[in-house]
Amino acid sequence: MSRFRLPGLTIRGRLTLLYGGLFFAAGALLLGLTYVLMAHSLERRNGPVASRLPDLVALQQDPANKTFAVDKGQLRLTPEQAIFFERLRGDLVQARKEYERDTLNSLLTQGGLALGLVGAAACGLGWLMAGRALRPMHQVTETARRVAASHNLTERIGYTGPRDDVKELADTFDVMLARLARSFDGQRRFVANASHELRTPLAINRTLVDVALRRPDATEDVRRLGDALLVVNTRHERLIDGLLTLAGGENTVIERAPVDLADIAGHVIDVTKDAGAGPDVVARRSLLPAPTSGDPVLLERLVQNLVENAMRHNVPGGEFRVSTGHRDGRAELVVSNTGPVVPPYEVEAAFEPFRRLRTERVGSDRGAGLGLSIVRAIATAHGGEVRAESRPGGGLIVTVRLPG
Numbered sequence: 303m304s305r306f307r308l309p310g311l312t313i314r315g316r317l318t319l320l321y322g323g324l325f326f327a328a329g330a331l332l333l334g335l336t337y338v339l340m341a342h343s344l345e346r347r348n349g350p351v352a353s354r355l356p357d358l359v360a361l362q363q364d365p366a367n368k369t370f371a372v373d374k375g376q377l378r379l380t381p382e383q384a385i386f387f388e389r390l391r392g393d394l395v396q397a398r399k400e401y402e403r404d405t406l407n408s409l410l411t412q413g414g415l416a417l418g419l420v421g422a423a424a425c426g427l428g429w430l431m432a433g434r435a436l437r438p439m440h441q442v443t444e445t446a447r448r449v450a451a452s453h454n455l456t457e458r459i460g461y462t463g464p465r466d467d468v469k470e471l472a473d474t475f476d477v478m479l480a481r482l483a484r485s486f487d488g489q490r491r492f493v494a495n496a497s498h499e500l501r502t503p504l505a506i507n508r509t510l511v512d513v514a515l516r517r518p519d520a521t522e523d524v525r526r527l528g529d530a531l532l533v534v535n536t537r538h539e540r541l542i543d544g545l546l547t548l549a550g551g552e553n554t555v556i557e558r559a560p561v562d563l564a565d566i567a568g569h570v571i572d573v574t575k576d577a578g579a580g581p582d583v584v585a586r587r588s589l590l591p592a593p594t595s596g597d598p599v600l601l602e603r604l605v606q607n608l609v610e611n612a613m614r615h616n617v618p619g620g621e622f623r624v625s626t627g628h629r630d631g632r633a634e635l636v637v638s639n640t641g642p643v644v645p646p647y648e649v650e651a652a653f654e655p656f657r658r659l660r661t662e663r664v665g666s667d668r669g670a671g672l673g674l675s676i677v678r679a680i681a682t683a684h685g686g687e688v689r690a691e692s693r694p695g696g697g698l699i700v701t702v703r704l705p706g
Contacts, residue, residue, distance in 0.1 A: 314433055317432040318428045333410070439471075442471060445459045445475070497543075504539050559596070561595065561601055563592035563626045564591055567587070567605050568587065571587060574613070583618075583621065585622060591627075591628060592634060594704045594705060604680045608673075611637075611673050617696070620639065628706060631706050635704075637700050638699040641698065642697070646691070684704050684705070688703075
């Protein structure tokens with residue numbers, strides 16, 4: 303059975319309700335116990351006055367004197383006095399019962415009112431105490447939120463409170479952040495070092511192939527083989543360059559400069575519109591001002607990857623559209639194309655490294671499979687987000703939103 307929880311109630315609210323509920327339960331129990339003890343005490347006292355009056359024995363009539371005996375004949379009353387005595391006794395008994403009832407009702411009324419007032423004060427005090435007790439938890443939450451937003455794994459909580467459960471939680475969170483930082487730094491260093499080490503032999507290979515192709519005695523077969531090797535070598539260089547960009551783009555951008563995505567997009571379209579597709583692919587643009595701040599080189603690489611993908615993964619006679627603007631306080635870049643039909647469930651896989659839509663790791667003539675991975679890494683490093691969706695009729699619509 304699932305535990306009962308009030309929807310939308312915070313831990314502070316639940317703790318306040320718990321404190322208040324326990325206080326009201328204890329107060330109600332104490333009030334009930336006081337009521338029982340008071341009722342028993344009043345019953346033992348048997349009223350203030352009636353218990354002191356003698357009882358009429360049998361109201362035996364004396365024929366000679368026409369008097370009544372009271373309390374074994376110690377007191378003689380006339381009939382009129384006896385009747386008055388009985389009435390007085392009944393009135394006193396009734397007064398005693400009313401006195402007991404009024405006393406107990408007053409106890410319940412005034413005690414309940416006092417319990418309500420003190421309970422309300424206890425709830426307010428419980429709210430303050432719960433907030434004070436949860437203040438270290440808020441510090442942990444704020445630090446976790448900042449780390450999630452900025453990807454800055456060097457930040458720590460640094461809680462200096464007493465050695466308790468909250469201190470242990472904060473220290474454990476700091477240790478986890480330290481281990482994650484070491485792990486990610488090691489991964490980035492490995493990718494960067496491996497990429498740099500691979501660049502040297504590729505540069506040597508390209509030089510040797512160029513020298514071989516420039517020799518006067520090179521045959522046609524050698525030239526075709528050299529051209530093929532240059533294509534493969536260029537792809538490998540592009541792959542290594544993408545790995546370096548991906549490794550560097552995952553770091554948080556510290557130094558930012560004001561840029562406009564419209565200017566970057568216009569420059570990238572002018573430079574690359576004929577580089578990756580045939581002349582039958584039409585480029586359309588709608589570039590409104592989209593000011594933001596960040597690393598201009600990384601942002602240019604982001605736009606370039608999106609434009610090249612839109613041109614490369616297209617259909618003959620197709621088109622791609624690039625638009626920029628400012629919406630909801632954020633700079634927005636939208637790139638769409640008329641490529642092949644992409645099922646919606648395969649869109650997210652395109653953001654994974656070395657993944658291509660509708661293909662495996664083969665068919666690498668269309669890129670290394672790092673384009674959208676680099677786009678997401680750069681956008682995340684700038685505090686932004688990337689969203690892709692299938693375009694009706696084929697192709698993709700990729701939307702990048704960055705802080706304005």
